[in-house]
Amino acid sequence: MAKIFCIANQKGGVGKTTTTVNLAAGLALVGQRVLLVDLDPQGNATMGSGIDKRQLALTVYDVLLESASIMEAAIFADKCGYHVVGANRELAGAEVELVDLEHRDQRLKLALAQVQDNFDFVLIDCPPSLSMLTLNGLCSAHGVIVPMQCEYFALEGLTDLVNTIKQVHANLNRDLKIIGLLRVMFDPRITLQQQVSEQLKAHFGDKVFNTVIPRNVRLAEAPSYGLPGVVFDPPAKGSQAFVAFARELVERIPTM
Numbered sequence: 588m589a590k591i592f593c594i595a596n597q598k599g600g601v602g603k604t605t606t607t608v609n610l611a612a613g614l615a616l617v618g619q620r621v622l623l624v625d626l627d628p629q630g631n632a633t634m635g636s637g638i639d640k641r642q643l644a645l646t647v648y649d650v651l652l653e654s655a656s657i658m659e660a661a662i663f664a665d666k667c668g669y670h671v672v673g674a675n676r677e678l679a680g681a682e683v684e685l686v687d688l689e690h691r692d693q694r695l696k697l698a699l700a701q702v703q704d705n706f707d708f709v710l711i712d713c714p715p716s717l718s719m720l721t722l723n724g725l726c727s728a729h730g731v732i733v734p735m736q737c738e739y740f741a742l743e744g745l746t747d748l749v750n751t752i753k754q755v756h757a758n759l760n761r762d763l764k765i766i767g768l769l770r771v772m773f774d775p776r777i778t779l780q781q782q783v784s785e786q787l788k789a790h791f792g793d794k795v796f797n798t799v800i801p802r803n804v805r806l807a808e809a810p811s812y813g814l815p816g817v818v819f820d821p822p823a824k825g826s827q828a829f830v831a832f833a834r835e836l837v838e839r840i841p842t843m
């Protein structure tokens with residue numbers, strides 16, 4: 588049965604999409620069957636997997652409105668080794684259209700139930716807000732992976748997310764929990780980052796993943812080639828860190 592994880596953080600630009608595409612590629616590299624679901628109308632995870640969001644016949648929008656199944660909308664990103672249900676600007680309209688529909692927050696969950704056996708992992712790239720789209724992600728997931736930068740206000744931002752997850756857990760999805768916090772764009776030369784990193788570990792204990800993703804320009808360059816860094820430049824430090832993270836996640840599954 589597929590493990591379904593949301594990559595979420597209410598802040599924009601913290602590394603959600605970079606984490607989603609590189610974790611997907613890393614998991615594929617270690618032999619896992621992976622589906623990436625792009626829930627952000629910006630479509631960055633779609634483009635970053637080498638799929639042109641402007642050329643899509645079917646997207647996650649069609650899945651949410653039940654005019655396509657996951658497998659009908661999924662495209663195999665052959666260079667990356669995983670399947671993608673893509674997104675583009677059309678998805679922004681789903682927010683309004685879903686409001687009047689039944690089970691509006693459960694639509695992705697119902698669609699994913701049909702592909703439970705086709706994948707080992709489903710990774711959902713969430714937009715930076717608590718919208719109906721993010722709610723669909725959180726309702727369908729077993730857990731949340733939270734990428735975060737070790738900055739001064741990082742812990743404060745986390746409080747909101749933790750509260751949101753608690754509410755969804757209490758009211759909508761009893762399975763939902765925080766799988767772990769992933770430290771990203773880490774620069775060990777910056778003392779403040781080390782301090783925040785220590786605070787995170789003190790606060791959240793083993794909810795903080797052991798793997799740390801360094802700041803690495805190759806990870807930032809890769810999307811313009813339509814590839815995750817893991818595929819674009821495998822020896823790069825950032826790419827290696829994401830493969831290590833994929834391994835760590837696979838090892839953690841039995842204990843979840």
Ligand code: ADP
Pocket residue numbers: 598599600601602603604605606631715771772773800801802803804806807808825
């Ligand atoms: P989000 O999806 O949370 O908005 P992104 O994954 O798009 O965030 O990342 C924001 C920016 O930071 C992008 O330009 C991305 O290439 C860059 N970036 C993300 N992770 C790293 C990293 N580890 N090292 C260097 N740049 C990074």
Ligand code: MG
Pocket residue numbers: 603604605627631
């Ligand atoms: Mg993003």
